[in-house]
Amino acid sequence: MSLFDTSAYTIAKKVRSGELSAVAVLDEALSHIQAIDGSPGTLDGDWLTNGELLTDDEKNKVHAFITLTAERARQQAVSIDARVKAGEPVGPLAGVPLTIKDIFCVRGIRTTAASRILANFTAPYTATAVERLEAADALTLGKVNLDEFTYGSSTESSAFKPSTRNPWDTTRVPGGSSGGSTASVAAGEASLSLGTDTAGSIRQPAAFCGVVGLKPTYGRVSRYGLIAFGSSLDCPGPVSRDVRDAALMLSAMAGEDSRDSTAARQPVPDYVAELDKGVKGMRIGLSPDYMQITFPDPQTGELVTQHLPDEIRQATLQAAEALAAQGAEIVEDIPMPNTAYGIPAYFVISRVEAASNLHRFDGVKYGYRTQSDFEDLHEMYRKTRAEGFGLQPKLRILMGMYVSAAQYSEQYYQRALRVRSMIRNDFEAAFDPDGAYRVDALLTPTTPTTAFKMADVYGDSVLMQYADQFTVPANHAGIPGISIPGGLDADGLPIGIQLLAPDFMEETLFRAGYAFEQATADAVWRKQRPQVLR
Template identity: 65%
Template sequence: MELCDYPAYQLVGMIRRKQVSAVEVLESALKRIGEVDGCPGQLDGNNQIEPDKIHSFITLTPERARSQAQKVDHAIAAGEDPGGLAGVPFTTKDIYCVKDTLTTAGSRILSNFTSPYTATPIERIEAQGGVLLGKVNQDEFAYGSSSESSAFLPTPRNPWNTDCVPGGSSGGSTAAVAVGEGCFSIGTDTAGSIRQPAAFCGVIGVKPTYSRVSRYGLIAFGSSLDCPGPITRNVQDAALVLRIISGADPKDSTAANLSVPNYLSELQTPIRGMRIGLSPDYFKITYLDAQSGEIQQEDIPAIMKDAVYRAAGRLAEMGADIVEDVPMQQTRYGIPAYFVISRVEAASNLHRFDGVKYGYRTRQAVSDVHEMYRKSRAEGFGLQPKLRILMGMYVSAAQYSEQYYLRALRVRTLIRQDFNEIFDPKGKYRLKALLTPTTPTTAFRMGDIYGDSVLMQYADQLTVPANHAGIPGISIPAGFDLQGLPIGVQLLGNDFAESELLRIAYAYEKVTEEDEWRTRKPPILTK
């Protein structure tokens, strides 16, 4: 085991005790990147190049990282407090602004944008001594579930099988964490963009309660759905990082003004007596028949369902009460409502990319400012932003808004009510968590779904309800399928119940510690 494979919570202690230096840890992470990552994504790059590498990064910042690591080592030498993440290497999805660093959101339109400020979650990590390795790849503006829509090629690959996608949109983050390119990464989750790729890559992904973590500095996708959150290799690191990035922010008035628990110390509280639900509505996927418009339902693969039941059994061993047959009937409407709401917000959020102030501007001659807008946006945006602008403009137009946008908002309220009922402490179910599969399938092969935006979206069917409702969700590894690809299960909880979800996740991690599948490593690390 190399230094970069250690959990963050252990590294902090080792660095503080001067058993290793922050610079040594950093060099270990940089060495790993050199071994497994291959070339970073670049504009007009080649997706076929180095197909056996991970390609997590868009921008590596080793110089910045070295100076941060040295600062930590100096602080320790001087007897100063180096912070709660002292010397821990990490990455961030390229959707977060980092001062004086290229911030692209995976898009050509921001391919030349260097941010003059740093996003709040990243600033908080750096203030605690975290060492930023660089910015990792993602779907363009986070619009996707495979990371294949980035304008920066090659796009990231799944460490367990590099012919498969890592998931998305935070696919660069989850792939990087899975192979030890940093102990953790900060992603964003708008419909499942942290949890789904975490499941595909066999790591832990936390989507906190909406408003738990400040969105300041996160390039907005669906502003009412976007949640920053940590991606880690173990539950303790998730608890450690979540505590540091959470809390009120004077720069984000929607960030909750609530105190932040010590998630890490609360992990030790046993889960005995906690009521954990299973819902049949999360064991099938619903889709609309393209011809008839009828709602069709299909069971998810048995192996995905079995993983959930197996996890439930292990949690029951730890004293949890498993409650079956919890109805979550609005789950099926999650994707259609999301289609509408996220696109209205996305289209509006993309308005600012107009070639006037920053970012890409057409090099063609233009006769007026409107032509400049049209050409800059036509050349600067990839297919996904364009589709989302078209759809978003359509469903929020004055004559269609009632039929689509306002209706979708009402559906969103109904989805929220499903959760209110199951988490109601005086209600019929009184659940502390709902245990579900994170995704309907394991990772799919690169190119298999890309291009079919509707089908791609169904990868988020089981994760998107939490975004509608604003509640927290965590995806944790729960075994492998027959092809050796990771399976993730998801825990959903009530508003601000991150601590309870993390406790359950930790209990599960403990009880499965000796399992065979826990010892597996991504094949790329054993080559």
């Protein structure tokens, strides 16, 4: 059995019926990881020369993992098989191999946030999302790599090197920040992964790696035990190889939580049961504001607006045609005029929240403390933070402090928060059932480009942020969004298409995504396999 060719849904079904043993699934996953993952991420890589020290063999590996938790997974697998044999109940994810972005706390397991400052931290408690996935009998294979504290779109800013490579082309980035999650699923090392999305950190790497990634509605999944970045934006969510698996995983982990006051009291539907309701009569919108890209000119730094690359535009339009053929009504020219302001507003809001959240790392309660001499508490703080944080967290802290300082707050932070209202208003107008457009979902490209070469963008913090220009509006607005594979470009790299829906309407995304999968089941591009599996 190859995990790449078997869905989580099928694995769980076979394990529950006793047709397949969870231990056998685990053995298959571990031997595949052994064959294609290469060295796990460890501290002490040079920040700009990532990869140059690797052997040719290692350059062709995925490097998704920071910490493999094979023993934990084996105990889970043995327990599942014993319960199946005894006729006792097992969970909906029985025997499904799962990886966890190393930004979630798991009790007794090292939890690093891909940062030196937490490299020695063993979590004393488990995140709610992880607790629920384990209670559903998923197999926890380990913790996977990410941008340091999730701050990036390529996974290259991880302090744990080598950073993850794209399974479709190992000279390219997997995207980020959930790059280890999406690469591990794309490469068939795991069936599911738990990621987080603050500006696109699930959807953008899902697009780059040719897998499904869902950012649920803010509050749909508890953030308890997630190391915080932007507390008003962060959403834990599923990464999978098909839409049904994402629906299965969300059903297992969504819902209210007494330990997170922002986790909404909103019933959790059986998302899998809703899947095959189809798209007949569904109104799906296209917006010209998602068909152009903005990016800073590398020479002048001035922002330039251009047409979307043709292959990405075509993939989006073909998806619209496929959905129309299934009975959806396509509504064109939905105005989303504030889309272009998503990144500038995010530069402000996310940095203010990040700076606030990162003050807790101080060498006192947990994590790294400087090993050099210090005179007093303040010097210990300075040395610890200077040595413990990488450049991207430092950049975000400095920016957050500047734009929220009393004398600049009105100009920057308050203004960005008001622009956030405008972005939300765009979506409310598009989705308003009594409005001019009345769409059930919007269909857009997920990213302005396919996966870029390693080291091409890294270091340019502005250009890197613009990789999230089509995903970040959903984070500002809080609405759910999904990226699903929509084709391959001329270089054989995956193209992602995105669907966006109103608050708590994940089932609309799953239904439309599933209908698109059915409509394109025989497409030639679906037969292609990632480089590491050829």
